[in-house]
Amino acid sequence: MNKTIYRVIFLVVCILLLGYGLYFERHRVRALDTDQTQTLSGPVFVQGATVDSFMLKDGQVFDVYSLSKTTANEKDCKT
Amino acid sequence: MPPKLPPLYARLRFATSLVATWLLNANMFGFSLEKLLHVPAKSLKSVCSPGFNCHGCPWATAACPIGVMALGSAVHQIPVFAIASVLAVGAVLGRLVCSFACPFGLLQDLLHKIPSPKFHLPRFLRYGKYILLALLVFILPWLVGFDQKGYLQLAKPDVNKGTGPNITVSLTITNPGKAAVSSPQIIASFASFENKTEIFHTEKNFPDVTVAPGQTLVLPVFEIPNMLKEGDLVLDSPQSVVEQVPRYQLYFCAICPAGTLTADIPKYLMKRTTPWWNFAARHWLRLSILAIFLVLMVLISRPFCHTFCPLGAIYALTTPLSLSSMTIDRNACIDCKLCDKSCPMGLDVRTEIGGMDCIACGDCKKACPERGIRRTFGFGSSQSQQVEL
Numbered sequence: 001m002n003k004t005i006y007r008v009i010f011l012v013v014c015i016l017l018l019g020y021g022l023y024f025e026r027h028r029v030r031a032l033d034t035d036q037t038q039t040l041s042g043p044v045f046v047q048g049a050t051v052d053s054f055m056l057k058d059g060q061v062f063d064v065y066s067l068s069k070t071t072a073n074e075k076d077c078k079t
Numbered sequence: 080m081p082p083k084l085p086p087l088y089a090r091l092r093f094a095t096s097l098v099a100t101w102l103l104n105a106n107m108f109g110f111s112l113e114k115l116l117h118v119p120a121k122s123l124k125s126v127c128s129p130g131f132n133c134h135g136c137p138w139a140t141a142a143c144p145i146g147v148m149a150l151g152s153a154v155h156q157i158p159v160f161a162i163a164s165v166l167a168v169g170a171v172l173g174r175l176v177c178s179f180a181c182p183f184g185l186l187q188d189l190l191h192k193i194p195s196p197k198f199h200l201p202r203f204l205r206y207g208k209y210i211l212l213a214l215l216v217f218i219l220p221w222l223v224g225f226d227q228k229g230y231l232q233l234a235k236p237d238v239n240k241g242t243g244p245n246i247t248v249s250l251t252i253t254n255p256g257k258a259a260v261s262s263p264q265i266i267a268s269f270a271s272f273e274n275k276t277e278i279f280h281t282e283k284n285f286p287d288v289t290v291a292p293g294q295t296l297v298l299p300v301f302e303i304p305n306m307l308k309e310g311d312l313v314l315d316s317p318q319s320v321v322e323q324v325p326r327y328q329l330y331f332c333a334i335c336p337a338g339t340l341t342a343d344i345p346k347y348l349m350k351r352t353t354p355w356w357n358f359a360a361r362h363w364l365r366l367s368i369l370a371i372f373l374v375l376m377v378l379i380s381r382p383f384c385h386t387f388c389p390l391g392a393i394y395a396l397t398t399p400l401s402l403s404s405m406t407i408d409r410n411a412c413i414d415c416k417l418c419d420k421s422c423p424m425g426l427d428v429r430t431e432i433g434g435m436d437c438i439a440c441g442d443c444k445k446a447c448p449e450r451g452i453r454r455t456f457g458f459g460s461s462q463s464q465q466v467e468l
Binding site for chain 1: 125142150154162166169397
């Protein structure tokens, strides 16, 4: 019985987290050269992490490619 | 004799793994899954792959959740969507994904079919994947995830216009990066007033100049042709590109054999920018790890899942609360141990079935002559409360 409750709770938590990530997750990302700010949703952040790249500078997240003038140098995960 | 299972069920695992492998790497030979689904290119990379598949692969369609988590840790952001995707899959399917939808699991299964002496790994190595998950996906990237090379920022130039055929330019440059920039290179060009196309272009090199991190200096004055009546002067430097240097050598990605196999090797074969004998040490390290695992896959069943896979570690942590499980009817067990022999994870099936290291492949279910092993799905804690599949 206990395990049933835990399973239900875990699944509900996962669904809530998924919903939060899908609709409410936000990451503020800056461009390196213009200091322009862009807010990314959870899925776009995942896509950005995958196709472009982020870096951290002075506690702020910078998008290395998409928002800067080096857009042409697409990274696509340099492993 | 146990009744023979229908071929469809017996081959289901192979078929689903094959389909998953194709779906996760569908963008090859000119085919694009995004085009088929009428979505923008690379937009599917906002979805995390349930199986272990590097998004650096030239044909990859989805994101690797481990890569995203490591990069998220490096930039001190919690990628909730990526983490929740993995947890949700784990909550419903548990480690069933490892056996039914993982491209790297499929590779391991195929290589293990090569005839050779077979071995088992020591049990304590199973904890390796949890250590790697904590250390190389979260802790190290969070603490020291990124480094930055030097780069140049160009201030507004001081131009001595005059009326002669040449003008002199005095330029101040700054290096906000963390490493020195040597031999600054400045590109001076003129863009026409009318359509902004480049009408003149020259390069100026300063081989004796080095700009230290954080340093600002004035470059020696240089001359360029006076074309100020025809266009705007534009100064730029190829070294003004801010080179991101993620310390991938500290991420799991740096040692990931799946990344080496599906991203590094195909990319190298496509471009061949560097002769193989000039590879950096880190590339040799990655190739060595891949080679070791490929050999181990022939000798040992699923060595990567046993010891290394951080995604499998997350799924393993969700297994106790997963809806999908495997159970054994102890009353039906005749202690023949055929299940143990069939288990690709080398488990003691009678005690470890449905546990954190059980990938729910169903091989033991197939092997059991008494049909005492069942695949279940549901919220209930006892077999009667679950649905047998």
